[in-house]
Amino acid sequence: GAGVSQSPSNKVTEKGKDVELRCDPISGHTALYWYRQSLGQGLEFLIYFQGNSAPDKSGLPSDRFSAERTGGSVSTLTIQRTQQEDSAVYLCASAPGPKATNEKLFFGSGTQLSVL
Amino acid sequence: DQQVKQNSPSLSVQEGRISILNCDYTNSMFDYFLWYKKYPAEGPTFLISISSIKDKNEDGRFTVFLNKSAKHLSLHIVPSQPGDSAVYFCAGQTSGSRLTFGEGTQLTVNP
Numbered sequence A: 001g002a003g004v005s006q007s008p009s010n011k012v013t014e015k016g017k018d019v020e021l022r023c024d025p026i027s028g029h030t031a032l033y034w035y036r037q038s039l040g041q042g043l044e045f046l047i048y049f050q051g052n053s054a055p056d057k058s059g060l061p062s063d064r065f066s067a068e069r070t071g072g073s074v075s076t077l078t079i080q081r082t083q084q085e086d087s088a089v090y091l092c093a094s095a096p097g098p099k100a101t102n103e104k105l106f107f108g109s110g111t112q113l114s115v116l
Numbered sequence B: 001d002q003q004v005k006q007n008s009p010s011l012s013v014q015e016g017r018i019s020i021l022n023c024d025y026t027n028s029m030f031d032y033f034l035w036y037k038k039y040p041a042e043g044p045t046f047l048i049s050i051s052s053i054k055d056k057n058e059d060g061r062f063t064v065f066l067n068k069s070a071k072h073l074s075l076h077i078v079p080s081q082p083g084d085s086a087v088y089f090c091a092g093q094t095s096g097s098r099l100t101f102g103e104g105t106q107l108t109v110n111p
Helices: none
Strands: A005-007 A010-011 A019-024 A031-037 A043-050 A053-056 A065-069 A077-080 A089-096 A111-115 B010-014 B019-025 B034-036 B045-051 B056-059 B060-066 B071-077 B086-093 B099-103 B106-109
Touching: A005 A089, A005 B086, A010 A019, A010 A089, A019 A089, A019 A111, A031 A077, A043 A065, A043 A077, A089 B086, B010 B019, B019 B034, B019 B086, B019 B106, B034 B060, B045 B060, B045 B071, B071 B086
Parallel strands: A010 A111, B010 B106
Antiparallel strands: A005 A019, A019 A077, A031 A043, A031 A089, A043 A053, A065 A077, A089 A111, B019 B071, B034 B045, B034 B086, B056 B060, B060 B071, B086 B099, B086 B106
């Protein structure tokens, strides 16, 4: 597609349930990032993929969070046993190649996750 | 550890005047700085960047200034337009590493 696509755009779930968030990066982009923005906070880095591997997972807040990427394209972020503090906008971004200086990221519109 | 800080959560200016958005950082290893703009219900979009070896970069109405000794950068928008109303994020990057973003500043340009 023309841009980074994320689904669903909104997700409301009950505390304790698992959720899956999907990201379709721009075709041909090998680098993929997940960030999240909690209310009143900045963009918090979660995980970075280069191709299908994740050389930097340092931002994942707990072992309830995991992500995978298949075929060097689509990525799924999974949150198990969701908690209210997981409520945030989850943003996916892609970039043409391996991390480099002045890397401009192209962001999707995000998934607004609300945990009740 | 808040490596990039935007101390003003909001800024309001009149159309046609200058908007100045500020950003402070603590990581002296950053070698590139970027500004992103975000409209509601959309993802952030790249606006302008500056290398740490420069002190100014200009692109149309947008100019970014970098003061390395003060670990401070600012984004100037002249003249400001109502369509510039958005959240502006400052980000720092170390070569080969991810972007580290600030909290964002909500700019409102009043007609």
